[in-house]
Amino acid sequence: VTPAPTDPFAELNPAQQDAVRHGLGDQAADTRPLLVIAGAGSGKTNTLAHRVANLILHGADPQRILLLTFSRRAAVEMERRVASVMGRVLKASQSSASFAASLPTTPLPALPWSGTFHSVGARLLREYALRIGLDETFTIHDRSDSEDLLGLVRHDLNLSATKNRFPQKGTCLSIYSRVVNTQGSLADVLASTFTWCAAWETELKALFRGYVEAKQTQNVLDYDDLLLFWAEMVTEPVLAAELGNRFDHVLVDEYQDTNRLQAAILLGMKPDGAGVTVVGDDAQSIYAFRGATVRNILDFPNQFGGVGQDGQDGQAGQAGQGGKVARIVTLERNYRSTQPILEASNAVIAQARECYAKTLWTNKMSSMKPQLVLVPDEADEARWVAERVLAHREAGLRLKSQAVLFRTSSHSAAVELELTRRGIPFVKFGGLKFLEATHVKDMLAILRFAQNPRGRLAGMRVTQLIPGIGAVTAARFLDAMAQSTEPQAVLDSFEPPGGAKLEWQAFVSLYRGLRHPQLAWPADISLAKQWYLPHLERLHDDADVRRADIENLERIASGYASTERFLTDLTLDPPDATSDQSGAPYRDEDYMVLSTIHSAKGQEWKAVFVLRAVDGCIPSDLGTGNSADIEEERRLLYVAMTRARDYLHVMQPHRFYLTQQRTSGDRHVYALRTRFITAAMLPRFERISWPSASPGTPGRMQPTGAVMQVRERVGAAWR
Ligand code: ATP
């Protein structure tokens, strides 16, 4: 007797199975597009992976499946999941010869067409290049290349930023990119998002025209072009049909964070919606700031045409004129988080202004509430986190199942240093690593140069910060420096190009100051900062944000006894353990993840630490412009909290350093708990105060009244 083949999807719940089986087998007549909309941790991504496996089990050619994910990492993870489902199916089928025979011959197929919209777009464009008037050898510019090209065009058009305060190239690129991705008009984008550049509309238009031409003559595509050209392609009926026909199935994860171009691509390729599956959660839409729109997921049900049967599930609302209503599947069981974590997260999102009510429940009972940890400042926050990480590890939680999440890259500086100090390896995702950021490197280079004026790397870096000094002059100076035993003399007698004389004098004084025997560390860093800040302001539009990093560095420095120690410690920061994006250097080694919340999307860890859950950080200062921004910040906190499986630690530093907008300067602020965790929600948390208040430190008591501000205008004279 051959046992019946095990159902490969038996462990999925009924709703998940619906999604996995939609339009397949006995439902083959149902060609409606499929939308899976559900809350965090309900198995959307998992279901998508099972669906891909099921498509292949039903004979779909893996070459004709297009799987679009949010990041390269997510694509890799998805392929792993598909392969694992297929592997399990195979194993189960070993008990049944006939079932095994019915399986496709390549049981663990690679999915050649999985990746981000951008990476898939690049491949398709390369293939179709000649037919759409592109040279197939086109170069793809990354963001910094694109900025540089824009800078060149701007120069040619005589729109220099320094002379007439025209927006800087980074800002110009952001404006351009936003226009492309939202498919809006320049005027609208300026009016809604870049109001301070609105006066330059005509010039910007000319600049972008020049930029597009330059890309064309140089046979270059930028990041946005990868979507734009693809979207253009599907407006050509012949090409659209060809593209659509080469994929039987198009599946998209995290659909709530796609932009208009991406929706246009999907619709253009599959106008009748057959074979289309998208999954997402409107409550987790966090990329509006980059042009994504939650409308895509909300409009999805009624957007497709064609002659298929109409929707029967009812939730879809009115069908478009003669259109096909999508099949909608909602998932309600959360498999990720414990009950207390889920309840706290649900409470946060329930307050959302626009909330498409979803039910989420879990079987994962626990007596451990999420913790809300009140600490005096960010140094204590870092210490508490490091100690808790080690305690978790003692208790058997690998570092890999723990993550530290934060709103902005610079928020993790203290934690990075604390982990490094204690030898806890980590990788950081999202944004530049604090110590790799240009401006932090600049600051360190100043200190290094003063320490060892023969150090060529630091020297080149520092001298070229001086306006009027380029690589040639810098090299000439450093050559002279290398041949002399009297650095000060070389500095004093060096002849910079005419226009750079004054600035050079300032630099010479800086050097003299830093070398002064009576200068006691950490005054060095304040001195370096005083010299550097004006350059920072001149070089970067977002100097405000960057200045926060410099302040961070200064405070970190104050914990050290000497320049030497400080620089050594930071240099020894093991580059392996902190290397970025490309993935961990040693796969088997245990390391924890530090990530911006934005980059943590879709992932989960047993223990999650959320840094700085205070007003001014979450919601961020920059995000308080209007109520739509605030709502996005709330969803951001929801995304952060819902990454946790068993332990959630929400940090609330009582005081932290805040860099304000240009006008108000920097200050130490007493922070208030994030407005998204209201007083009514407090019982859902275990509240911890650490270290417990000691009578000797009255300064660490709760502030009375509203926000008290203690000014520490270090270097205020410079502004
Ligand atoms: P997010 O909204 O954060 O992207 P998601 O809805 O995509 O979450 P998944 O990441 O797919 O959720 O799943 C969350 C967790 O639940 C994963 O660990 C997954 O393996 C597990 N899971 C999903 N479905 C089931 C199931 N039927 N049985 C057991 N575990 C499941």
Ligand code: MG
């Ligand atoms: Mg997911």
